[in-house]
Amino acid sequence: MAAPLLETVSESLGSPEPAVRLILSILIGYPCALLYRRLLFHQPATVIHLFHSFSGLALAAFNFGSQLYHSVVCVLVQFLMLRLMGRTVTAVLSSFTFQMIYLLAGYYYTATEEYDIKWTMPHCVLMLKLVGLSFDYYDGGKEPSQLSPEQKKAALLSVPSLLEVCGFSYFYGGFLVGPQFTLRSYQRLVAGELTDCPGKPPNSVVPAMKRFGLGFLCLLIYAIFSPYYPDSYYQTAEYEAQPFWYRCVFILLWAKIGLYKYVSCWVIAEGVCILSGLGYNGVVDGKHQWDACANMKVWLFETTPLFSGTIASFNINTNAWVARHVFKRLKFLGNKPLSHVTSLFFLTIWHGLHSGYFLCFSMEFFIITVERQAQALVRDSPLLTRLASSPLYPFIYVVQQFIHWLFMGYPLVAFCLFTYDKWLKVYSSVYFCGHVFFLVAYLSMPYLRKALVPKKERKDKKQE
Structure with missing residues (x-):
């Protein structure tokens, strides 16, 4: 039945x-x-x-x-x-x-x-x-x-x-x-x-229901909008016939909606852990915390303009596991980039054996590398620092957020389409714009530092 x-x-x-x-x-x-x-x-x-x-x-x-x-x-x-x-x-x-x-x-x-x-x-x-x-x-x-x-x-x-x-x-x-x-x-x-009142079940019903409500809202968003952004659309002649800007915006919206599938499941499951007590995380500033099993920081996920911010907000417990049992255990190598690459390789094969996973995580490493260089450039350049704190920042934030969402979706094309023939077709249709954008940014960074960072600052950095 x-x-x-x-x-x-x-x-x-x-x-x-x-x-x-x-x-x-x-x-x-x-x-x-x-x-x-x-x-x-x-x-x-x-x-x-x-x-x-x-x-x-x-x-x-x-x-x-x-x-x-x-x-x-x-x-x-x-x-x-x-x-x-x-x-x-x-x-x-x-x-x-x-x-x-x-x-x-x-x-x-x-x-x-x-x-x-x-x-x-x-x-x-x-x-x-x-x-x-x-x-x-x-x-x-x-x-x-x-x-x-x-x-x-x-x-x-x-x-x-x-x-x-x-x-x-x-x-x-x-x-x-x-x-x-x-x-x-x-x-x-x-x-x-794991309770806020020793000897009794925890007072966690309200925190659990809040996470359930948030998770259900994310599930509702996914259920309503995902039919308009199916993975299969990438393989149609209709998608190929669309103008370049439309194909790029479709990638952005497709990724944004598609990720709610994961967000909703994780947040609803977190509510179960909170209700049982497993989510109890002690007291901070006099308040009982229920985030021990948090796998999503939804507000950070929605508002951060940084790729590193998205990674920090998404699948938190898995990333923490890899950091604790892979990245930090490789300390004996004495090489952080190598430890980082090894950790990403582990994450790649842990997800599966499709070529799309390898491309996605290699792109992630490259994007994060470029973003860190860009952040250092903004921090070291007086001009860019002033610009970042000027009244123009809301406009800069909107542009940065658009770039962030677009190129957050770009590696996910390979992640979700799995096979070489499918993701290659999509990347070809948008002229490998993500690869080109970050490669140009990476190659331009030394010249931008020369132009925007005072010589004294550059010398101090080299000495460090």
Whole structure:
């Protein structure tokens, strides 16, 4: 009976059935969190782990059927690695290698030329959780003086039980689309420590409903406007027949609307985490914070004119995971750009094996490099500094925001169209304007510095 009903709902909404199942599964997290608050908050840890494990497995079965065995296999293998290999570098490397190869094999054997909601979608979230678990267990065997503050916060002092690892892996608030959180945070949730009133469920209903409302608004925007900006339009003769300016503006609007698909899911899922208590983040300036599981800074995302600002506001927990477990762990290389490139390469293959991912993240690296040089130029040039604080700034902001939104969408063309033949066709139709713009900017920057930065300033910079 459920299947025909879902088919009817998906047809009426004009959305694929897997997408409807996913949204429903995220929403089911709210009654699960209420059930936990009302009936299970004071129950023993074993009962809570069982509830989280079985509710997460039920969501996996609802979305992916028998393919849920992929996650079960990886969770069991990870637990055995922790138990049998202990706190060793070998355990960390083995965990990383096994979980990454399993995910990439999944991408390879299930790949199509379209974006499909299949078992690999939550599995990439699970892969980060399990590899992070091996890092945190390894850190638990080090002296506290050897750890950074964030490593101390996440380090595991004892090996977790299988039931604990299952509850952590399948927790309904983060299994399908994230966010990322550590086992230590999960342990504190189960122990009833993540609350603003000790010994009682947290007063988090209002903060959770605010995030739900915001997420639902983003979902509504996406549902209303996305039919006007389909990916398939790029491959039509009609798109090619449009004037150059129209094709560029279409990329801008298509990307802006398309990203709400991710924003809505993450913000609604964050509300589930807040309602359960996992989103509690202590007290700052006398106010209780509920942003421990924030995966989006929506206001920053909407208002920043900087590419770095968009990155800082988007998929926050995944970026933080990569910074903590990849970028900072490569400190021994003594080369920040190399660590940055390696981190982006990891993010690329973590997303999948399509050529579009490689182009997107290489463009991201290049764009951020140029933006940092431009920011340094504005900071060092008295003329540009005055201009940035002059009454003309609102006009400059509008121009900068247009450039930002346009070229934020430009790399996403490759990210969303996946294959070489599709994204090449689109980039050719706009004459590779993004590549040209940033290449010209990069090559022009030394000459602009000579023209706009006083010689004394340039000498001081060289000496630094």
